Amino acid sequence: MDYLILRIVSSFLTGVLLSQSGSLIQLGARNILASPSTLGFDGLAILWLLIFHSLALFFNFNQSSEISLLIGIPFFIFLGLMFPRFLKGNAKFERIVLLGLTFNLLVGAVFSLWQFFFMAFNLPFPVELWFGHFRFASFNSMLILIATEALILVGMWGYFPKLKMFSIGPVMSMNWGLNEKSLFRFLFVVVAVSTFIVVNLFGAFSFLGLVLPIIARKLWFKKADLKGEFFYGSFLNGLSLMSIDLLCYHFPIYGAEVPVGLIVTGIGAVSLILILWASYKDSEIVANLKK
Amino acid sequence: MYKFELRDTFFLPHAACEVSLLLKDREALVLFGENGIGKSTLLYRLASQLPNEEYVIVEQKASEYFYDRPLSVIKNIFLELKLPGFNSMSFILLWKLFGLEEKENRFLSYLSGGESQALKLVLALCKDASVYFLDEPSQFLDPEKKKILYERLEELRLKGKQVLVVEHQKENLPKGWKIQELVFNDYLLQTGAEWTI
Numbered sequence: 001m002d003y004l005i006l007r008i009v010s011s012f013l014t015g016v017l018l019s020q021s022g023s024l025i026q027l028g029a030r031n032i033l034a035s036p037s038t039l040g041f042d043g044l045a046i047l048w049l050l051i052f053h054s055l056a057l058f059f060n061f062n063q064s065s066e067i068s069l070l071i072g073i074p075f076f077i078f079l080g081l082m083f084p085r086f087l088k089g090n091a092k093f094e095r096i097v098l099l100g101l102t103f104n105l106l107v108g109a110v111f112s113l114w115q116f117f118f119m120a121f122n123l124p125f126p127v128e129l130w131f132g133h134f135r136f137a138s139f140n141s142m143l144i145l146i147a148t149e150a151l152i153l154v155g156m157w158g159y160f161p162k163l164k165m166f167s168i169g170p171v172m173s174m175n176w177g178l179n180e181k182s183l184f185r186f187l188f189v190v191v192a193v194s195t196f197i198v199v200n201l202f203g204a205f206s207f208l209g210l211v212l213p214i215i216a217r218k219l220w221f222k223k224a225d226l227k228g229e230f231f232y233g234s235f236l237n238g239l240s241l242m243s244i245d246l247l248c249y250h251f252p253i254y255g256a257e258v259p260v261g262l263i264v265t266g267i268g269a270v271s272l273i274l275i276l277w278a279s280y281k282d283s284e285i286v287a288n289l290k291k
Numbered sequence: 292m293y294k295f296e297l298r299d300t301f302f303l304p305h306a307a308c309e310v311s312l313l314l315k316d317r318e319a320l321v322l323f324g325e326n327g328i329g330k331s332t333l334l335y336r337l338a339s340q341l342p343n344e345e346y347v348i349v350e351q352k353a354s355e356y357f358y359d360r361p362l363s364v365i366k367n368i369f370l371e372l373k374l375p376g377f378n379s380m381s382f383i384l385l386w387k388l389f390g391l392e393e394k395e396n397r398f399l400s401y402l403s404g405g406e407s408q409a410l411k412l413v414l415a416l417c418k419d420a421s422v423y424f425l426d427e428p429s430q431f432l433d434p435e436k437k438k439i440l441y442e443r444l445e446e447l448r449l450k451g452k453q454v455l456v457v458e459h460q461k462e463n464l465p466k467g468w469k470i471q472e473l474v475f476n477d478y479l480l481q482t483g484a485e486w487t488i
Contacts, residue, residue: 030355164368167358167368169354170355171349175415176376226358
């Protein structure tokens, strides 16, 4: 298959997956600070890959990416199943986010230190892991992403009524007998596995899982509610990531391609600042009118 | 008839609890007591003794709505999902009675305290439950809505449901309702005087 098609499909599906997993985790936590990156899923996936890369070098085998994916998926499913335990009782979500961010900082420090040692010993280091890119998009990676998205869509089809109910408020779950346990398991398994797959295939996309759902919510949510955020919004976020990746592909700088993760994080951050600023100004106007 | 019993040495950080309440059929019980005595905690603990399908609870604190959406979206979600125990006739009637129909385009963040309280009540009272636990249900409501609320609760009681309410004011409470006082006795939360309105 044409490399460009593989790349287009991969970048589009990555955008969709990051947007959907961000939306799911923010809904589950009822907190816009929640995301695969702020909760440490990104960091753990990078750490996992660093360990695998080092082991592959040590034992001199070439298929490290496929093996890490095969062993990693069950581990991240397990992690997703166990994660809701952190949310039990009176655990303050801000504290969990703070723990996730601290863990990410730790992974960042470990990454730099690891890079330093690799360079000192003149060993190849996967620098591109830190900022996502689609240079190595392949038929296999496209198939993995399609299968993941298909499974998420099937799960969403089953869980969507529950998600709608859960989105109304915490007491609703209690009053209407919603099984939060199974819903949380679904949410966190989707987030953990899709984050791991994206990081494993194309590297970390930093805070994209945090930014994309908020953009989807602010731009589309009010018109079509949850469907707007989970489907139309994530579709548009996928298209945006795909378009930016195509620009990076067609316009290299001095022959080198700029990592799309870097560019898209910058664009996403600026868009989010503008959206939040605009909504802040709106609320200020309404507040003044009320007076 | 429901018999609730709660004996707990660690009921609150500063108290133990020894409460026994009998809620007969067609009976509404109002819990009275000082601030901070543990009425709301008691209500939640009593509700947790029942299976989920038998009760409905209206919490005292404001609902945490993560998504800011218009009221019409919430109405549609309820009407579409048709949850077990959901009474659509009662839902539509309450929606009208509490004046939410004219405010369907309004976003949750722009609801007043009374409107939020009305929404909370409508979303809970549309369930066909056996016992209704309500923690200060009339807070923030205007006198007219308070009247509607207690008329509706009285209707439920007459239909054979049980109602357990935490309140501070005796006004608006329908005649025939029982009041149960809760008191502290040597750091022990106990039932005190009991009378009928």
